[in-house]
Amino acid sequence: MKTHARVVVIGGGAIGTSILYHLAKYGWKDVVLVEKHELTSGSTWMAAGNCSFFHSNYYCTRVNMKSIEIYLGIEEETGQSPGWHTTGSIRTADNPDRMDELGYVYSMNRCLGLNVNWVTPDEIAQLHPMMNVEGLLGGLYWPDDGDVDPSSITQAMALGAKKLDAEVNQHTQVTGLTQKPNSEWVVHTDKGDITCEWVVNAAGLWAPQVAAMAGLEIPSIAGEHTHVLFETIEDVVNRDTMLPLVRDPDRSIYIRQEMDSLILGLYESKVKQWYPEGVPWEYAQGELQPDIDHVADYIEHGLYRFPIMGEHGFKHVTVGPITYTPNGDPLVGPAYPLKNYFLACGYSFGITQAGGIGHYIAGWIMNGEPEIDLWSVDSRRYGSYANWAYNHEKIEDTYPRLYSTIFPNEWRDAARPNRTSPIYEYQKAAGAAFGEYYGWECPNYFTDEASDRDETPSWRRNNAFQHVDRECKHVMNHAGLLDLTRFAKTRISGPGAEQWLNKMTCQKVPVTEGRIALCPMLDGNGAFKSDMTITKMAEGEYFCVTASVGKRHDQHWMMLNLPADGSVQMEDLTYKQGCFIIAGPRARDLLAKAAYGDVSNEALPFSTSKELYVGRVKCRVNRMNYVGELGYEIFHPIESQISVFKILMEAGAEFELKMFGMYAMDSMRLEKGYLAWKSEMNVHHSPLETNVDWTVKWDKDFSGKQALEKIKAEGVKLQLVCLDVAAEDSDPWGYNPIFNGSERVGMTSSGGYGHRLEKSIALGYVPPELADPGTKLEVEVLGKKLPAQVVAMPLYDPKNERMKA
Ligand SMILES: Cc1cc2nc3c(=O)[nH]c(=O)nc-3n(C[C@H](O)[C@H](O)[C@H](O)COP(=O)(O)OP(=O)(O)OC[C@H]3O[C@@H](n4cnc5c(N)ncnc54)[C@H](O)[C@@H]3O)c2cc1C
Numbered sequence: 001m002k003t004h005a006r007v008v009v010i011g012g013g014a015i016g017t018s019i020l021y022h023l024a025k026y027g028w029k030d031v032v033l034v035e036k037h038e039l040t041s042g043s044t045w046m047a048a049g050n051c052s053f054f055h056s057n058y059y060c061t062r063v064n065m066k067s068i069e070i071y072l073g074i075e076e077e078t079g080q081s082p083g084w085h086t087t088g089s090i091r092t093a094d095n096p097d098r099m100d101e102l103g104y105v106y107s108m109n110r111c112l113g114l115n116v117n118w119v120t121p122d123e124i125a126q127l128h129p130m131m132n133v134e135g136l137l138g139g140l141y142w143p144d145d146g147d148v149d150p151s152s153i154t155q156a157m158a159l160g161a162k163k164l165d166a167e168v169n170q171h172t173q174v175t176g177l178t179q180k181p182n183s184e185w186v187v188h189t190d191k192g193d194i195t196c197e198w199v200v201n202a203a204g205l206w207a208p209q210v211a212a213m214a215g216l217e218i219p220s221i222a223g224e225h226t227h228v229l230f231e232t233i234e235d236v237v238n239r240d241t242m243l244p245l246v247r248d249p250d251r252s253i254y255i256r257q258e259m260d261s262l263i264l265g266l267y268e269s270k271v272k273q274w275y276p277e278g279v280p281w282e283y284a285q286g287e288l289q290p291d292i293d294h295v296a297d298y299i300e301h302g303l304y305r306f307p308i309m310g311e312h313g314f315k316h317v318t319v320g321p322i323t324y325t326p327n328g329d330p331l332v333g334p335a336y337p338l339k340n341y342f343l344a345c346g347y348s349f350g351i352t353q354a355g356g357i358g359h360y361i362a363g364w365i366m367n368g369e370p371e372i373d374l375w376s377v378d379s380r381r382y383g384s385y386a387n388w389a390y391n392h393e394k395i396e397d398t399y400p401r402l403y404s405t406i407f408p409n410e411w412r413d414a415a416r417p418n419r420t421s422p423i424y425e426y427q428k429a430a431g432a433a434f435g436e437y438y439g440w441e442c443p444n445y446f447t448d449e450a451s452d453r454d455e456t457p458s459w460r461r462n463n464a465f466q467h468v469d470r471e472c473k474h475v476m477n478h479a480g481l482l483d484l485t486r487f488a489k490t491r492i493s494g495p496g497a498e499q500w501l502n503k504m505t506c507q508k509v510p511v512t513e514g515r516i517a518l519c520p521m522l523d524g525n526g527a528f529k530s531d532m533t534i535t536k537m538a539e540g541e542y543f544c545v546t547a548s549v550g551k552r553h554d555q556h557w558m559m560l561n562l563p564a565d566g567s568v569q570m571e572d573l574t575y576k577q578g579c580f581i582i583a584g585p586r587a588r589d590l591l592a593k594a595a596y597g598d599v600s601n602e603a604l605p606f607s608t609s610k611e612l613y614v615g616r617v618k619c620r621v622n623r624m625n626y627v628g629e630l631g632y633e634i635f636h637p638i639e640s641q642i643s644v645f646k647i648l649m650e651a652g653a654e655f656e657l658k659m660f661g662m663y664a665m666d667s668m669r670l671e672k673g674y675l676a677w678k679s680e681m682n683v684h685h686s687p688l689e690t691n692v693d694w695t696v697k698w699d700k701d702f703s704g705k706q707a708l709e710k711i712k713a714e715g716v717k718l719q720l721v722c723l724d725v726a727a728e729d730s731d732p733w734g735y736n737p738i739f740n741g742s743e744r745v746g747m748t749s750s751g752g753y754g755h756r757l758e759k760s761i762a763l764g765y766v767p768p769e770l771a772d773p774g775t776k777l778e779v780e781v782l783g784k785k786l787p788a789q790v791v792a793m794p795l796y797d798p799k800n801e802r803m804k805a
């Protein structure tokens with residue numbers, strides 16, 4: 001075994017082996033995999049091997065597509081067959097909400113150019129003659145889906161890696177990890193130590209223990225999963241072609257052909273957690289005890305859809321452990337707050353994703369940036385609230401819902417609340433319908449109608465619509481208060497602070513005390529890494545605010561880039577300070593009444609900041625907001641939040657001050673064309689394609705400049721536009737294909753209803769030649785093409801007169 005390597009991958013399941021293979025394939029030969037037993041010894045060896053394009057997330061669908069491409073090519077490269085069968089797959093719907101979900105998936109898949117078709121119940125019956133299609137409304141059919149043999153793909157990738165000089169050590173257990181002061185890792189194993197630059201935790205069922213070796217707590221717990229193989233079915237034997245995989249999510253089951261019979265897999269209503277406090281190290285390749293009573297209802301569901309199975313006995317019942325995270329998606333990427341420690345674990349559908357994620361993670365490690373935006377699986381999407389106990393509670397809800405209808409606006413009650421603003425009880429009393437954002441309870445909207453406090457999840461306009469409408473119009477005409485306590489806030493200080501921040505952002509950091517600047521941070525490709533507002537508080541002292549969900553991501557990026565000479569200090573203020581937004585034409589009158597000091601336009605112009613006493617509390621007030629009205633952000637000590645709130649609400653009574661929620665904020669930011677992090681601003685887009693190209697200051701050096709210069713010289717391929725969409729009752733949500741006639745020319749990045757303008761709006765990227773206002777295009781929403789027109793941005797208050805009033 002090598003004692004030094006560039007990367008050590010811990011775990012020889014499908015995921016770890018794929019990462020090793022791709023690192024070697026792309027040129028890093030000095031890479032080692034360590035497996036405590038034999039390859040595939042965790043969940044991999046017993047997986048059913050279903051490999052489909054389906055995923056509710058656009059980028060995860062891209063991972064699945066990449067996997068299938070890799071599996072189809074692996075035999076030629078390694079000589080080892082992956083055991084691939086092209087069978088096609090069907091996902092059915094027996095209710096209108098599910099049809100809407102399929103409509104969303106259909107349109108999103110068309111953004112990717114995937115081969116996906118609508119099928120009627122009759123067509124489903126033709127594709128799978130053993131299926132009872134009673135009660136179905138329709139389905140989607142992917143003709144190119146299939147299945148693989150999980151062990152074969154793992155062995156093939158290991159073979160491929162070894163051919164490229166990568167080292168695979170079986171029967172070698174990692175027992176500890178130490179990081180040296182120079183950031184190198186020492187991987188301790190029962191066969192000796194390996195010193196390396198990078199560690200990748202792909203330890204599957206044991207990933208939490210391997211994470212703990214580096215001081216991390218990650219939310220991943222195993223649950224038992226059952227599938228049943230039936231005795232030989234003559235009707236299957238007599239077929240010339242293979243039967244498609246069928247997913248009947250409304251019955252929480254999947255069925256596929258296995259040799260001369262069928263497999264029925266199921267996700268029952270009660271998860272059986274398996275060694276939630278840590279899987280024993282000794283476990284390897286063992287089946288768990290079946291509990292037929294526990295899954296009997298779902299076997300019934302299977303027999304209802306596939307009556308032929310009722311005529312055959314069980315040949316084998318497989319029960320095996322699969323890892324589950326709080327939302328069922330894996331934990332991938334750089335592990336906060338460490339350097340050179342990657343996570344690649346928490347996989348529930350890891351066979352489908354192994355090939356692709358190996359490719360993308362290898363690229364991420366080697367190039368410093370992922371080739372596609374992997375935020376939806378990035379482990380930093382969770383904060384410290386997502387600990388073991390949180391996940392232990394949460395997967396009780398997540399597991400039975402793995403096949404539930406996907407909605408863009410469903411807020412489950414499980415494992416909540418976690419983080420609340422001090423005014424939480426006041427928000428509740430005012431009729432808040434809460435959503436959870438990075439663990440924080442945030443009102444989505446307020447209502448006096450008790451029945452509407454639970455939002456009806458839907459792809460169409462729902463019971464929240466009228467309340468959001470009222471809130472937006474109220475903010476437009478009077479004054480509203482939004483609680484954004486959850487903002488991520490960082491204080492950057494020290495003699496090197498200005499110079500360093502100027503390197504980190506393409507914008508010029510404010511030079512005058514009390515000035516605020518919108519400061520995008522770019523990655524090495526010139527694309528958006530983060531988006532920050534930076535306020536200069538004093539000489540050598542800056543206050544940086546970013547999206548709450550990006551807290552770990554953004555702070556990790558800054559932390560890893562701090563100068564080694566100690567000239568810059570970083571302090572997290574997120575949990576020390578709250579933030580209220582007051583916005584609307586009466587906002588200044590309100591502030592003047594509630595605060596001491598001059599708040600006139602001359603004393604506190606747009607994009608400036610100053611300290612003011614709001615009542616008895618010293619606050620930092622920034623004349624800035626995200627909704628496009630006259631407005632202020634009021635940052636205050638968290639312990640004084642209730643005092644600030646009461647003062648504002650009392651002073652605001654005269655100006656009809658009312659609280660508003662996240663949905664109204666999002667509607668208003670769309671009308672203003674303000675970009676959202678990870679929607680418009682992600683690793684695929686640079687400021688040059690958007691309406692924030694004015695933030696790029698070419699006369700200074702900054703991270704990503706070289707790449708951005710290249711993009712500028714070559715000319716942008718896409719341009720951000722705002723589209724006025726002729727939607728009826730379902731607005732675009734993002735990932736909608738944009739068509740010019742029959743040609744797909746772009747994709748929306750976000751969308752919704754602009755209540756102040758009473759228009760359905762989408763933001764999206766199209767080629768520059770189609771970006772002129774007046775261009776007529778179409779946006780596909782839930783499978784239906786809708787007329788759309790490019791409109792000048794911003795749609796609302798184009799001269800910013802209201803905001804700068
Ligand atoms: C019954 C069943 C059916 C399934 N069906 C499907 C399906 O149809 N499609 C699909 O996509 N997915 C399916 N899955 C899920 C899939 O099997 C997993 O998502 C996938 O195998 C996870 O792979 P992994 O490499 O992350 O982890 P694992 O397969 O668990 O591999 C982790 C490896 O790390 C090693 N390891 C751990 N700790 C250490 C250490 N300290 N030192 C050295 N080595 C260590 C282990 O020995 C193990 O070999 C199924 C799973 C089960 C149980």
